[in-house]
Amino acid sequence: MSDLSRRGFLGRLGAATLLPIQAQGPLAGQGEVGRLRDPAAAGRPRAPTEIADYDERIKAIEHRLACTCGCTLDIFTCRTTDFTCTYSPQLHREVVEMDRAGKTAEEIIDAFVDKYGEKALMAPKPEGFNLWGYLLPGSAILVAGGALVALISRRRIVVAGAAGGAGPQPGVDDTGGETNAAPPASAEEMERLRRALAEVDD
Amino acid sequence: MxxxxxxxxxxxxxxxxxxxxxxxxxxxxxxxxxxxxxxxxxxxxxxxxxxxxxxxxxxxxxxxxxxxxxxxxxxxxxxxxxxxxxxxxxxxxxxxxxxxxxxxxxxxxxxxxxxxxxxxxxxxxxxxxxxxxxxxxxxxxxxxxxxxxxxxxxxxxxxxxxxxxxxxxxxxxxxxxxxxxxxxxxxxxxxxxxxxxxxxxxxxxxxxxxxxxxxxxxxxxxxxxxxxxxxxxxxxxxxxxxxxxxxxxxxxxxxxxxHSVMIQEKRxxxxxxxxxxxxxxxxxxxxxxxxxxxxxxxxxxxxxxxxxxxxxxxxxxxxxxxxxxxxxxxxxxLKADVQLESVLSREAAFLFNNLLLVGIAFSVLWGTLFPILSELVRGSKITVGPPFFNRVNVPLGLLLLGLTGIGPLIAWRKASPANLRRQFTWPVAAGIVTALVLFAIGARDLYALTALGLAGFVAGTILQEFYRGMRARRRMHGESAAVALARLVARNRRRYGGYLVHAGVLIYFVAFSGMAFRREMEATLKPGESVTLASPFGHTYTLTHVGISQFEALNRIVSAATVSVAKDGRSQGLITSEKRQHVDSFRRPTFEPSTEVGIRSNLQEDLYITYAGSVGGTEEAVYRFTINPLVWWVWFGGFVLALGGLITMWPGGGAALVSPRRVEPGYQASLAATGAAE
Known part of the structure; x- marks a missing residue:
């Protein structure tokens, strides 16, 4: 003992103290788990996660079905977000049970529509009146765009040959860059160009 | 009072x-x-x-x-x-x-x-x-x-x-x-x-x-x-x-x-x-x-x-x-002073941009009101959620992103083929290369690939505009690159601030496309237990449940669940997600317990941890783990967009500070001679 330094002694003492504590600890996840001092403060009690809870197939189905609690979320998002919701866990169980009974995704979704109505779907099926919902915005833009092109083309024919109005020189880009080789400009045109460039660079 | x-x-x-x-x-x-x-x-x-x-x-x-x-x-x-x-x-x-x-x-x-x-x-x-x-x-x-x-x-x-x-x-x-x-x-x-x-x-x-x-x-x-x-x-x-x-x-x-107000001002x-x-x-x-x-x-x-x-x-x-x-x-x-002359003009591009913006607004409004309309017409309630809006609006959004790149490249009144070739070559190349590279490294989601390709094109447009403006200043005034860039922006705040706003929008789109590669899982873990979650960027996270601690704060009782994070075996520290039971001054619960997520964010992705609750009032915790790619860029895109907006509206700049040389007739010829128009 005489050749043991003070630091070495303290180190061995520490090791001797900690070793039994380490040895007493359970393997990860194998031993008893501690109880919370105030379980109610940690939210509603949860059941352990099952494979079906995060199965990609179940998840994909639940993403297409709306929760009925009024939250505007789909079943999967609601049950993994709003932990106070009592509807989405129940709806999840229904999906899992139907899946275990061998129903396909479409059959499960149809069963939900039969039971809860069309509002069970996160998006209405693109059929019948619902087609208006899907197609009207795009169609309106297409029609308006087509009308614009037709209108501008018609005007171009009318305007062709006439002197250009006020505004930037045709073909001038913002860097003042060329375009088609332009004929020599009059002082008036140059003044108009100067104004246009000043406006463009503003 | x-x-x-x-x-x-x-x-x-x-x-x-x-x-x-x-x-x-x-x-x-x-x-x-x-x-x-x-x-x-x-x-x-x-x-x-x-x-x-x-x-x-x-x-x-x-x-x-x-x-x-x-x-x-x-x-x-x-x-x-x-x-x-x-x-x-x-x-x-x-x-x-x-x-x-x-x-x-x-x-x-x-x-x-x-x-x-x-x-x-x-x-x-x-x-x-x-x-x-x-x-x-x-x-x-x-x-x-x-x-x-x-x-x-x-x-x-x-x-x-x-x-x-x-x-x-x-x-x-x-x-x-x-x-x-x-x-x-x-x-x-x-x-x-x-x-x-x-x-x-x-x-x-x-x-x-x-x-x-x-x-x-x-x-x-x-x-x-x-x-x-x-x-x-x-x-x-x-x-x-x-x-x-x-x-x-x-x-x-x-x-x-x-956008359209510029057409009224100029034309x-x-x-x-x-x-x-x-x-x-x-x-x-x-x-x-x-x-x-x-x-x-x-x-x-x-x-x-x-x-x-x-x-x-x-x-x-x-x-x-x-x-x-x-x-x-x-x-x-309110009759227009002049009329549009060509579909291939800056004015027309702005008009189509307006059409799309208003069209998207109509589409969003339509989707928002469609449940009411459906109930009125058919008598049945429907839900119009994210799948509907994504289906209808994502293609329109991509078109708009494309126009964000096209608008600044087209000349006023009427673009010539030479103008189009000169302006579009590099941005289009940037877009195609971006899409090809992403495809080569395994990206297959069509919308994400399109968004990122278009983002490459828009980025090419913006960079080209800044580069040409800066180069023109350098040649005309002999300024260094940094000075030329700063003065370019300072003296054309509306235009270059606008480009920064476009950059912000492009960053948004890139960040949004990241969500196509999202990964998520649920797990129930006892203290010491781990799960692994693969990132779309190729690495793997090991997430180990450390334990749950409960303590009281000013107006709440906190249950904090802690997870130790390792990335490809290297420790990344701890992340804590909480349940909060809010109480009044008499310590009576006021609301249902709420959840505070734990987030570890970097330029690539966010590791997003949600403590869902405990099993049987013990430390055995139910977690939801999510990897959200590119989320940091959403906030950065917002910052760039706001910065661009601030520059655009900042007082001064513009005509008052324009170089005397620019207001002389013949400016275009001088500029072209210096090569700015290349």
Whole structure:
């Protein structure tokens, strides 16, 4: 003992103290788990996660079905977000049970529509009146765009040959860059160009 | 203080009604002497509403729980910052906040508007005062924030836990500032119509106001996304909720206006369209408020259902009829000076950009209202959620992204083939290379690939514009690259600030496309147990449950679940997600326990951890683990967009600081000779 330094002694003492504590600890996840001092403060009690809870197939189905609690979320998002919701866990169980009974995704979704109505779907099926919902915005833009092109083309024919109005020189880009080789400009045109460039660079 | 507050509301109502009546009658009867009286009434309205607001804040700060609003939204142990933000946490307080800010903006419009536009100011005062009077009326007759109860509770209910987040102290005010400031451009538009001053004067008068509104809305929407992401716990930032949609609508139409107004300034076109856009934007802001406050459409954001919705519906209908009737009566005076000459022109590109922006706004509005329409037509309720909006709007959004890159490249009036070749070669190459590289490294999602390819194209456009401008300055003035770039931006703030805004939008799109590669899983773990989760970027996270600790904080009991994170075996530290049971000052629970997510964010991805709860009241925890790629870039995109907006609206720059050389005739020839036009 005489050749043991003070630091070495303290180190061995520490090791001797900690070793039994380490040895007493359970393997990860194998031993008893501690109880919370105030379980109610940690939210509603949860059941352990099952494979079906995060199965990609179940998840994909639940993403297409709306929760009925009024939250505007789909079943999967609601049950993994709003932990106070009592509807989405129940709806999840229904999906899992139907899946275990061998129903396909479409059959499960149809069963939900039969039971809860069309509002069970996160998006209405693109059929019948619902087609208006899907197609009207795009169609309106297409029609308006087509009308614009037709209108501008018609005007171009009318305007062709006439002197250009006020505004930037045709073909001038913002860097003042060329375009088609332009004929020599009059002082008036140059003044108009100067104004246009000043406006463009503003 | 409630007596003083309510008295001030009545004073504000009388003053705003006086200002409205005198402003219009004074102009019609040719009595300019009444203008001073109108301005005085506008300032007085602001003063009265400011005192009313201070009175409510005093009630909130002094815990006067006899006031129904104070008892409903605060408690004795609520942190001070949230007592301040409780002003806009509820229906009644937010109406007062709206009214006071509107009256402030109305006063600023009177003070700051250039004398050149003084002839519009009485009408502007009339319109802003009429809108203010509506809000004060709504408060006094349907949602009085100073209403007292028959008894005084010992403590208040406290603020909803989800509103106890720093984001909620700034997100709603920003959105409100955006919504409210839209009234000023609307007022100038109506003033221009009433006074038949239909030249570009009113547009110059509102330029700063439109940019301010647009910027506040943009910041408010981005902050709202951030709040939803960090607070709501579902792992995303945009859910196409009706109230989110309502905030997007005026932003889209205002963005359209900011583009189309340039056509009116430069070419004298789109006068009717621009007036329609400003009126429509204001109406959409009222419509958004109606949705939020009426409960007509289910939303997680809605205020408590009340009859306030009827007030807003009536106001919306009246504004709509009056505004569009007025526009119709001035229709013949709003003929364009010149006509569009070519589909291949900057003007046409702006027009198509407007078409898409307004089309997307219509699409969002259509989707938001479609459940009501469906119920009316078919009698059956339907849900219109994110899958619908994504299906309809993502293609339109991608088209818009493409136009963001095309617009700046096309020449005014008519582009020549040489011009198109010169301008498009590098940006198109950048887009194609981006898409090919991403495809080569395994990206297969069609929308994400398209978005990223288009982002490459837009980035090419922006970089080319900056590079050419900078190179032109370097050759003309012999400046260093950094100086040339700084001066280029400083002297052309509107243009290059606009490009920065485009860069912000492009960053948004890139970040949004990251969500296509999202990964998520659930797990139940005892202390010491681990799970692994593979990132789309190729590495693997090992997530080990450390344990749960419970402790008491100021107004809540916290259950903190801690996870140790290792990335490919290397420790990355700890992440904690919490359950919070909020309590009042008597330690009584006030709301259901809420969840605080734990987030570890870097440029690549966010590791997003949600503690869902415990099994049997033990430390065995249920977690949801999510990897959200590129989320950091959403916030950065918002920053770039706001920076671009600020540069665009910053005073100075422009013509006053333009180099003398540029205002000489023959500038184009000089510039071309220096090679700037290459």
């Amino acid at each position: 409630t007596l003083l507050g309510e008295f001030c509301l009545w004073v504000a109502l009388l003053l705003s009604l006086w200002a409205t009546a005198v402003a219009f009658s004074g102009r019609w009867k040719g009595r300019p002497d009444l203008s001073a009286s109108v301005s005085g009434a506008v300032y007085g309205t602001f003063g009265a509403l400011a005192v009313a607001t201070l009175a409510l804040w005093k009630g909130l700060a002094s815990h006067d729980f006899n006031i129904e609003y104070v008892a409903a939204y605060t408690s004795r142990n609520l942190p001070t910052g949230y007592i301040v933000s409780a002003l806009w946490a509820g229906q009644k307080g937010s109406l007062l906040f709206w009214a006071v800010v509107l009256s402030l903006f109305a006063a600023l419009a009177q003070l700051l508007t250039s004398r050149r536009h003084a002839h519009l100011l009485p009408y502007v005062a009339g319109v802003t005062s009429a809108v203010t009077a509506f809000f004060v009326c709504t408060m006094l007759f349907a949602a009085n924030p100073f209403e007292r109860m028959a008894f005084t509770p010992a403590d208040g209910r406290g603020l909803n836990p989800q509103l106890q987040n720093p984001g909620m102290m700034i997100h709603p005010p920003m959105l409100y500032l955006g919504y409210i400031s839209l009234t000023i451009p609307f007022a100038f538009a109506i003033a221009a119509l009433l006074s038949r001053s239909l030249d570009t004067g009113w547009i110059h008068a509102i330029r700063k106001w439109t940019l301010v509104s647009w910027l506040f809305l943009a910041i408010g929407i981005t902050l709202g996304m951030w709040w939803a992401y960090v607070e709501l716990g579902w792992g995303g930032y945009w859910a196409w909720d009706p109230v989110e949609n309502a905030s997007l609508l005026p932003w889209l139409t205002m963005t359209a206006f900011l 004298g076109m789109l006068k009717r369209w621009n007036l329609g856009l400003i009126i429509g934007t204001f109406l959409l802001s009222i419509f958004g408020t109606f949705i939020t406050r009426s409960g007509v459409i289910a939303s997680v954001h809605s205020f408590t259902q009340s009859n306030v919705g009827y007030f807003f519906l009536g106001f919306l209908v009246v504004c709509c009829i009056l505004s569009f009737t007025l526009l119709y009566t001035r229709w013949p005076s």
